[in-house]
Amino acid sequence: MTTSDVVVVGAGAAGLFCAGLIGQGGRRVMALDHAQLLGEKIRISGGGRCNFTNRHCSPVNFLSLNPDFVRGPLARYGPDDFTALVTSHRIAFHEKHRGQLFCDGSATQIVEMLRREASAGGVDLQHPVSVHSVSPSQLGWRLLTTLGAIETKVLVVATGGLPIPAIGASRWGVDLASNLGLPVTPVQPGLVPLSFTAASEGWLSLHAGVALEAMVGAGQPESAYGEGRFQEDLLITHKGLSGPAILQASSFWQPGEPIRIDWLGGRNFDELISESRHGRLPVEAVLADLLPQRLAHGFSGALALSGRRWAELSKADRLRVRGALTQWEARPAGTLGWKKAEVMLGGLDTRALESRTMAVRGQPNLFFIGETVDVTGHLGGHNFQWAWASAFVCAQAILSAH
Ligand SMILES: Cc1cc2nc3c(=O)[nH]c(=O)nc-3n(C[C@H](O)[C@H](O)[C@H](O)COP(=O)(O)OP(=O)(O)OC[C@H]3O[C@@H](n4cnc5c(N)ncnc54)[C@H](O)[C@@H]3O)c2cc1C
CATH class of the missing domain: 1.10.8.260 (HI0933 insert domain-like)
Incomplete structure (x- = not known):
């Protein structure tokens, strides 16, 4: 039996960033992903240059049945914060169009940066790993996985949306929310031809x-x-x-x-x-x-x-x-469906979450972040900014409460 303070399921944009922040705050954190290659969606994003944020990102750039939900996370972790991190890793970038920031070199620089941040936090990064089941336990949550049973105090769900199934997208997060009795808004492809x-x-x-x-x-x-x-x-x-x-x-x-x-x-x-x-x-x-x-x-x-x-x-x-x-x-x-969509509309209904923390209301040891929740950005770097902002407030909440 493996135990951890925090387990993050899904080590994409939101999950990997969140795990790094939690690890750097001194908690034992495992990040599990079922993909052979990590960060594939980041790697193919922005035509291979990753439009990692938008300088003008604000709540008007998002669709959600609960439109005010994004205000808190975006106010606490904005485009300048992520841009400062990118700069501190000496990744050169440029503004292309209407505030969209892209790497000068390649999107893999963002994947490598997130990996370095996770490694600085001592994150136990495991992949490919499949999680078969999640159930409440005395410590918090018990996960049955291809690595065996894992017990954790806190569970963070960061498995993203359904676009591009060929590189690891799955319904796992949305299905887990439903199985736990949480409300889910209808999902459909967005930013799609x-x-x-x-x-x-x-x-x-x-x-x-x-x-x-x-x-x-x-x-x-x-x-x-x-x-x-x-x-x-x-x-x-x-x-x-x-x-x-x-x-x-x-x-x-x-x-x-x-x-x-x-x-x-x-x-x-x-x-x-x-x-x-x-x-x-x-x-x-x-x-x-x-x-x-x-x-x-x-x-x-x-x-x-x-x-x-x-x-x-x-x-x-x-x-x-x-x-x-x-x-x-x-x-x-x-x-043209999930194969060509850039994002998922819908997901876990944000009215079930605390916007200050991304924790499920009444369940302070369960968090959903990134694209799994019903927050969808406009084209132009807003979806990654949501991944970073939701991951940041989640990590801060875990570090202050657990
Ligand atoms: C072609 C394309 C281009 C894009 N370009 C941009 C762009 O330039 N700018 C922008 O802002 N947004 C862009 N996006 C959107 C952006 O990639 C997503 O909004 C963002 O990656 C969401 O972050 P996330 O962490 O929630 O999900 P993801 O980054 O998708 O990460 C989810 C992770 O969970 C893992 N996972 C899924 N299911 C399971 C499971 N059952 N068990 C374990 N692990 C699991 C996946 O393998 C993945 O690693 C693009 C999307 C696509 C498809």
Whole structure:
């Protein structure tokens, strides 16, 4: 029988960081992970450069059924705190776009940094290890694992979300919460490309590869996570739509609902059209002044206006063109699912947790951190910032109370 002060299950971003902090505070801590290779999600993040935080990260960048929950953890451990840690490890980084901080070199530098921090805390890091069961014990919790039985005073669950099952994602944390009788909000893929079928806007796939800046909206004010609108790059693919604007909006989208696209990215259609310049041109050429040429071709076909001159169009047809370009609505067939999602929406309902500590209410020796809980960040470093902030407040709580 092995005993420990603290066992952290899941040694990804949140778990490894949390274990290091607890170990450096002088507690005996074991971190267990079922993956052969640690930190794989960090390694593939940010296109291999890890967008490890966002300088402007604030509560407005998160979706949760309990939106105020993130305030405390983010206030206590913000982007500057993690950036200071990265700097202290002499990892060079740069700001790419709207506060997003990326490693100059490679994402593996963040994995190595977390490993060094864990090692400085004497963390007993064990992997691959499977945890078969968790039950209350006299000390706190008893885990039956492929390493044998482990008894611990405190259990921290940091097994992340469901995206990318091929590199170790599992439902373990969410299922444990349910088995312990804790409330779980519905889970679904977030920050994920959206698919269209031949029956729904099939013409889009003919323009795969076209990219442009657009304004994309999804959700409704009364939806679970409200409404989101994002002006960023959009990419047409063979399967549907992708790119940052679509990924962001996908977190607000529910099956069966439409998404709304302003293909002009907020530019004023009426101001862009000049009768003297465009009047004698075919519709396709007019649209090519506003959109990438291939997309202009697609729209004039989809609107059945190919070959017509702009000056010949009726007022109704002109309004139809303006509507299609600035208030395009279409119903995606679905998302590309967990294999392509960057995050999980939903998870352990945060109303069951103390936001000051990440402990389960009424159970001061059980903590859930990171993506397993119903907190999902926008694209741009916010999800890692949540992993660091939730891990930090959890570690501080354990060090002060246990
Ligand atoms: C392709 C991709 C790119 C991304 N890029 C970014 C980015 O640039 N910036 C950003 O902010 N966010 C990014 N994210 C999101 C970010 O990676 C996650 O939000 C973050 O890793 C969550 O941290 P976590 O510790 O909760 O979970 P994870 O980092 O996923 O760690 C969970 C750990 O638990 C382990 N585990 C799971 N199940 C079990 C089990 N049953 N037993 C034992 N161990 C288990 C896993 O092996 C893993 O090591 C990206 C995600 C993806 C998929």
